Amino acid sequence: MTAHRPILAAAAMRTAEAAATCGLTELMERAGRGLAEAALRFAGPMPALVLCGPGNNGGDGYVAARLLRERGCPVRIAASGEPNTDLARAARSQWNGPIEALDEAPPAPLLIDCLFGTGLKRALEVAVSEALITLVEASHIAVAADLPSGVEADSGARLSPVPDFDLTVAFGALKPAHRLMPAMAGMGRVVLADIGIDAPGPWFEIGEPVLPSIAPDAHKFSRGLVHCLAGEMPGAIALSAKAAAHSGAGYVRISTSLPIAGLPLSVVQVGDAQVNDPKIGCLLVGPGLGKLPQLLTLALVSHRPKVIDADAIGHIGEPGRLKGQDAVLTPHAGEFERLFGALPGTKAEQALAAAEASGAVVVFKGPDTLVASPDGRIGFAPPAPAWLATAGTGDVLAGMIAALRARGLPAFEAACAGVWLQGRAAERAGASMIADDLVAQL
Ligand SMILES: NC(=O)C1=CN([C@@H]2O[C@H](COP(=O)(O)OP(=O)(O)OC[C@H]3O[C@@H](n4cnc5c(N)ncnc54)[C@H](O)[C@@H]3O)[C@@H](O)[C@H]2O)[C@H](O)CC1
Numbered sequence: 001m002t003a004h005r006p007i008l009a010a011a012a013m014r015t016a017e018a019a020a021t022c023g024l025t026e027l028m029e030r031a032g033r034g035l036a037e038a039a040l041r042f043a044g045p046m047p048a049l050v051l052c053g054p055g056n057n058g059g060d061g062y063v064a065a066r067l068l069r070e071r072g073c074p075v076r077i078a079a080s081g082e083p084n085t086d087l088a089r090a091a092r093s094q095w096n097g098p099i100e101a102l103d104e105a106p107p108a109p110l111l112i113d114c115l116f117g118t119g120l121k122r123a124l125e126v127a128v129s130e131a132l133i134t135l136v137e138a139s140h141i142a143v144a145a146d147l148p149s150g151v152e153a154d155s156g157a158r159l160s161p162v163p164d165f166d167l168t169v170a171f172g173a174l175k176p177a178h179r180l181m182p183a184m185a186g187m188g189r190v191v192l193a194d195i196g197i198d199a200p201g202p203w204f205e206i207g208e209p210v211l212p213s214i215a216p217d218a219h220k221f222s223r224g225l226v227h228c229l230a231g232e233m234p235g236a237i238a239l240s241a242k243a244a245a246h247s248g249a250g251y252v253r254i255s256t257s258l259p260i261a262g263l264p265l266s267v268v269q270v271g272d273a274q275v276n277d278p279k280i281g282c283l284l285v286g287p288g289l290g291k292l293p294q295l296l297t298l299a300l301v302s303h304r305p306k307v308i309d310a311d312a313i314g315h316i317g318e319p320g321r322l323k324g325q326d327a328v329l330t331p332h333a334g335e336f337e338r339l340f341g342a343l344p345g346t347k348a349e350q351a352l353a354a355a356e357a358s359g360a361v362v363v364f365k366g367p368d369t370l371v372a373s374p375d376g377r378i379g380f381a382p383p384a385p386a387w388l389a390t391a392g393t394g395d396v397l398a399g400m401i402a403a404l405r406a407r408g409l410p411a412f413e414a415a416c417a418g419v420w421l422q423g424r425a426a427e428r429a430g431a432s433m434i435a436d437d438l439v440a441q442l
C-alpha cells in the first residue's frame with residue numbers, strides 16, 4: 001500500500017522549510033546526510049566528485065562531501081563560485097579539504113551534482129553547463145541533489161541542457177519536476193530523503209487507491225451501472241466497456257444503433273439511451289464517438305455522473321458548458337488545447353485552470369498525467385511504462401474511471417484511482433502489450 005506523497009512547488013517548499021522546528025542548519029545537515037547515504041547505497045564506496053553551486057543546494061553538497069569522507073570515500077569538491085547564503089557558507093566552512101574550480105576539475109567515478117536545486121531561475125552559464133555535462137558523461141554513476149541542475153522545479157522544463165542522471169535524491173518532498181516531463185525522463189531512479197518536513201497539501205503523487213469493498217449483499221446495480229454511448233467507431237467504446245466490466249462495475253450497458261461484435265456477453269447492448277435512468281452510476285461518452293455531437297448533448301442533459309473522453313471533448317466547444325455537471329474529462333494534450341486554448345503556466349497550473357473553468361475533474365493525460373480538481377487538488381501520476389502510449393489505452397482508462405465512479409468513488413478519487421491502476425496494469429502487461437492486453441490485467 002503506497003500512500004499519496006506530498007508534492008511541493010518551490011515556494012511551498014521554502015515555506016515548509018522555514019516552518020521546520022529543527023532549524024535550517026539542521027535541515028541542511030539532514031539533506032546532506034540523506035544525499036550521502038543514498039549515494040553510498042546506490043553506488044557503494046567509490047571516489048566521488050561533488051559539484052557545489054552558490055546556493056543551499058551547494059550547501060547540501062559541502063555537507064554530503066564531508067560525511068562521505070568521514071565514511072572513508074575519497075571525495076573531491078569542485079565549486080562554480082563562492083557560496084552566497086549563510087547556510088551554505090557555514091557548510092563550506094566545515095569542509096577542510098581543497099576546493100577545485102569547476103571548469104578545471106577532472107572527472108571521478110561518482111559524480112554528485114549540487115549546483116542548483118529549487119532556486120534555479122534561469123539557464124546555467126554556458127561554462128557551468130558544459131562542465132556539468134562533461135563530468136556527468138565521464139562518470140560511472142551520476143547523482144543529482146534534489147533536482148538535476150538546469151531543471152526548473154515547478155514546471156519540469158529544462159532551462160539549459162541537462163545530462164542524464166542515474167539517481168536523484170529529492171529532499172523533504174517531491175517537487176512537480178520529479179513527476180513532469182521532460183525533466184522526469186532524465187532523473188534516473190528518484191528517491192526521497194526524509195529531512196523531517198511534514199507538509200501535506202493539495203498536491204500529491206497518487207498512491208495506491210483504497211477501493212470500495214463489495215458488500216456481502218451486493219447485487220449488480222448496487223455495484224454500479226456504467227452506461228456507454230456508442231458512436232461512429234464502436235471498437236473504442238467496446239474497449240471502454242470491457243475495461244469498465246473488469247474494473248468492478250456490476251453492470252455495463254452500451255446504447256448503440258448497430259450491434260457491436262466482439263463484446264463480452266455480459267455487456268448488454270440496447271437500442272435507446274435512457275440517460276436519466278437513476279440506476280446509472282456513470283455515463284461514458286466519447287471513445288469512438290466521431291462526428292455525433294448530439295450524443296454529447298444527450299449526455300449533458302443527463303443528471304448522472306459522467307466521464308467525457310476523446311471525440312466528445314472536441315464537441316464541448318466552451319468549458320463553461322460543463323459547469324454544474326458531475327463530470328470527469330480525460331483530454332490528452334491536443335484535446336486539452338482545443339477545449340481550453342493555450343493556457344499559461346506549468347502543466348499543473350494549466351490543469352487547475354481547466355478544472356476551474358469547467359467545474360470538472362480534469363485528467364490531463366500524457367507521459368506525466370495529472371488529475372486536477374476544481375477545489376485545487378492535483379494528483380500527479382507515479383511513473384508509468386512508456387509502452388502505455390499505444391492506441392486504445394485512453395479508452396481503457398475512461399472505462400476504468402467510469403466503473404470506479406459508478407462504484408461510488410467521488411469523481412476526483414475515481415480519476416486518481418483509474419490512473420494509478422492503469423499504470424500498474426501496464427507494468428504487468430509488459431512492453432509488447434496492446435490496449436486489449438491492458439484490460440486482461442485489470
Ligand atoms: N532552504 C533550506 O533551508 C534548505 C534548502 N535545501 C536545499 O537548498 C536548495 C534550494 O536552495 P536555494 O539557495 O534557494 O537555491 P539553489 O541552491 O538552487 O541556488 C540558487 C542560487 O543560485 C542563483 N541562481 C539561480 N539560477 C542561477 C543560474 N542559472 N546561474 C547562476 N546562479 C543562479 C540564485 O539567485 C540563488 O542564489 C534545495 O533545492 C535544497 O537542495 C536543503 O535541502 C534543506 C534546507
Ligand SMILES: [K+]
Pocket residue numbers: 057113114115116117144145146147148149
Ligand atoms: K542539483
